[in-house]
Amino acid sequence: MIKYGFIGTGNMAQAIITGLLNKNVPASDIGVTSPRSADKLAERFGIVALPAQNLIDDSDIIILAFLPNQLENVTAQLDFKNKLVVSVLAGVTVAQLTSATHTTQVVRTLPNVNVAINLGVTAFSQTKLTAENNHVFQTFSSYLGERVAVDESQFAVFSAIAGSGPAYVFKFIDALAQAGVENGLEPTLATKIATQTVLGSAKTLSLSKQTAQELQDTVASPGGSTRAGLDDFKAQNFDETILHAINATISHKHL
Ligand SMILES: NC(=O)c1ccc[n+]([C@@H]2O[C@H](COP(=O)([O-])OP(=O)(O)OC[C@H]3O[C@@H](n4cnc5c(N)ncnc54)[C@H](OP(=O)(O)O)[C@@H]3O)[C@@H](O)[C@H]2O)c1
Incomplete structure (x- = not known):
């Protein structure tokens, strides 16, 4: 023991x-x-x-x-x-x-x-x-x-992605749920839907041989509504926003 x-x-x-x-x-x-x-x-x-x-x-x-x-x-x-x-x-x-x-x-x-x-x-x-x-x-x-x-x-860098990462994933789930609420969903239901979507997607990715980028394409068919959303992420500099936040995390001194 x-x-x-x-x-x-x-x-x-x-x-x-x-x-x-x-x-x-x-x-x-x-x-x-x-x-x-x-x-x-x-x-x-x-x-x-x-x-x-x-x-x-x-x-x-x-x-x-x-x-x-x-x-x-x-x-x-x-x-x-x-x-x-x-x-x-x-x-x-x-x-x-x-x-x-x-x-x-x-x-x-x-x-x-x-x-x-x-x-x-x-x-x-x-x-x-x-x-x-x-x-x-x-x-x-x-x-x-x-x-x-x-x-x-x-x-x-590990600390920023894995240590702080859960807070950023909660932030994403909250934003996803709030977007649902803005469009008429009841808050508890919106949170449940967003949480399960992130949970299931992470599991799918972890079990898959495909990369996260390839899996995006399996959901987003050309000209479809998901592609319109992904294009909007790109136009709003989503990747740069994440990179900026991770860099801010890395450069912050620990207490
Ligand atoms: N939170 C995270 O997600 C996370 C992730 C990775 C690494 N860490 C690391 O984990 C460590 C703890 O973080 P935390 O979030 O758990 O901090 P925390 O909740 O603020 O806890 C700090 C602990 O230190 C204890 N402590 C203070 N003086 C002490 C002493 N003289 N002898 C023994 N214990 C003493 C406090 O005990 P009393 O309550 O009795 O004063 C308290 O239990 C940090 O070094 C942090 O870098 C945290």
């Missing part, structure tokens, strides 16, 4: 813990620590709240899930004993993690909120781990959804 220890109990820790519990990881094998919220969270999920050093001592894998600017402050008094440390801290490099935790067994990751339903996509740095730690990391990360090895130089 793998023992999981979370330092930090915010949105991302809760999303990952939910994903682990969905995969039948026993609640008693999941521990948390944080200054204010840990006890409450432990009670809510039936997991265990511990002081930070006890949590490290008791865990096989320690997940750092506090804010990036808290790294030095949180790790200063702790001894990680060269255990496996997995960071989800956006913008924090393997070198910074190694220096703060004094362990070589560090993996930099970047999950997204969909890990809560085991449909996340998580980037990870390729660190040399012991065979045992590698097994623990593979097991842990497989519970979260898809995993992709990403060079550290590409974490920022």
Whole structure:
């Protein structure tokens, strides 16, 4: 049995813990620590709240899930004993993690909120781990959804597309639904239709051998109404709008 220890109990820790519990990881094998919220969270999920050093001592894998600017402050008094440390801290490099935790067994990751339903996509740095730690990391990360090895130089772009991406997809769904409402649909119904359309289209694409561009053509016949809509997207610079937003995300500094 793998023992999981979370330092930090915010949105991302809760999303990952939910994903682990969905995969039948026993609640008693999941521990948390944080200054204010840990006890409450432990009670809510039936997991265990511990002081930070006890949590490290008791865990096989320690997940750092506090804010990036808290790294030095949180790790200063702790001894990680060269255990496996997995960071989800956006913008924090393997070198910074190694220096703060004094362990070589560090993996930099970047999950997204969909890990809560085991449909996340998580980037990870390729660190040399012991065979045992590698097994623990593979097991842990497989519970979260898809995993992709990403060079550290590409974490920022991954973060913009996969980390922030869910917000942009929700934005698109909302815009699609609002367009339905503008044209007379009842709001709840419009949201349901837009959500299911995005869900089904993503599934179709993921199961298909065709590209997203090719699949557009299968829906939009020449001279048809979908083609008129796609032409309008083009005229309104839809691709440039997305690119602009992603670039704004990438160039924004993490807190
Ligand atoms: N949210 C996302 O979609 C997302 C995606 C990818 C990566 N991330 C990364 O995930 C990390 C956490 O983000 P979040 O959205 O979960 O933040 P959040 O909801 O603001 O949570 C921050 C957590 O840090 C804890 N904390 C503060 N001081 C601490 C200390 N001294 N020791 C231990 N824990 C401490 C807080 O605990 P108390 O409540 O007890 O103060 C809180 O649980 C960030 O580094 C972020 O870059 C987030």
